[in-house]
Amino acid sequence: MKYTFSCADIGMNCGFEIINAGSEEELLEMLKTHAKMDHGITSIPPELIDKIKKAIRKSGKYSFSCADIGMNCGFEIIGASSEDELLQQLSIHARMSHKMSNIPQDTINAIKQKIKVS
Secondary structure, three states, X not given: OEEEEEHHHHOOOOOOEEEEEXXXXXXXXXXXXXXXXXXXOOOOOHHHXXXXXXXXXXXXXXXXXXXXXXXXXXXXXXXXXXXXXXXXXXXXXXXXXXXXXXXXXXXHHHXXXXXXXX
């Protein structure tokens, strides 16, 4: 999985971004250096770190199997480009195959915990 972040995503107007860092930790270390060198920030406050973490975009191929949450219908999604795409496709499956008008929030939370990204 790769990690991408842009300062603009948290309202900063500096144009700095990191694309395809190998880990969240690597990305945060790069941001610490950027903050110090370009903004004079020697220590990023915890509330800003939280804001940054929420804005980090993960890229890779997303997959999910209904069996991962105990549904034995045999359905799988492999190779979705984002979590949003996977959830949209899964919503169609739930509606068409299981006659569900929407997926309950507790089920969505369970699904999100079982999504695999490669």
